[in-house]
Amino acid sequence: MTLSANALELPGRLDGISLTLRPGELTAIVGPNGAGKSSLLACLAGLLDGGEVRLDGMALDEAHPHDRAKAIGFLPQTPEVAWDVTVETLVALGRLPWPGAPGGAAIEAAIAAMDLEHLRVRRVSRLSGGERARALLARVLAGEPSWLLADEPLANLDLAHAAALMGKLRKQAREGRGVVVVLHDLAAAMNHADRVVVLADGGIAADGTPAEAMTPDLIGAVWKVRARWLGEPGAKALSI
C-alpha cells in the first residue's frame, strides 16, 4: 500500500512536490524552519488539500473518513487534548475508527510500546510534556494504522526516550507499516531512517538514503552551516 503525492501545490508553502512512499520504510522529512514539512505531512494525511494524494492508487479524498482514519494515523506538531482523561482512556480513543471491534490487545500493546504502564491511570493534565507526547503517540498506535505520520515526535523527549522512540518507529516499519516522521534532529534521521527527504523552500532538495540525501554539501546549501559527520554508521553525530 504506497502513499503517493503528485505535484502538491500550496501557495507559499509547497511548490509542486511529488513523491511515493513505501510501506516497510521509515522516512524522515527534514528541512529548515518554514521549509514546508508540516504542510507536506498534513497533505499526506489528507488534512490539507494541496492536490492529489493516493493511497495504493486510490485518491485519498474519495476514501470514506473511517477508512482513511484506519489507514493513516496522524500525530500533529502540537496535539490538543480536549478532555482531561486518564492515559488509558486517551490511548483507547485511538480505537475510534474501529467501532465494535475488540481493541484491548492493541491498546495494551500501544501502552507497552510507549513505556506508559506506570502512568496508565494518571490524568493527561498531570503528565510532563514528554510523557504526554508518548501518550499521544500511543493513541495513534492503538488504531493500528497502516501508515503512521508524526510531526516532530521527538520534540519533547529526553535523550533516552528519543532514541528509544526512533527504535520503536523503526520496528513499526519493519513490521510492515509505512512510517513518516518530520524531524529537526538530522543525526536521528541519519542513524534511524531508511530514507530522508530534504525540503527547502517548499520543494525537494534531496531524496535518498540518509547518507545520499544529507551530504555535508547539501546541508551547507540548505541550512547555511558548515557541517561534517563524525562517528560510525548507526551512531553518527553532526559537527557544526
Ligand SMILES: Nc1ncnc2c1ncn2[C@@H]1O[C@H](COP(=O)(O)OP(=O)(O)OP(=O)(O)O)[C@@H](O)[C@H]1O
Ligand atoms: N495556515 C497557513 N497559511 C498560510 N501559510 C502558512 C500556514 N501555515 C504555515 N504557513 C507558511 O508555510 C510555510 C511552511 O510552513 P510549515 O509549517 O509547513 O513549515 P515547516 O517546515 O514545518 O516549519 P517548522 O520547522 O518551523 O515547523 C511557512 O512559510 C509558513 O509561514
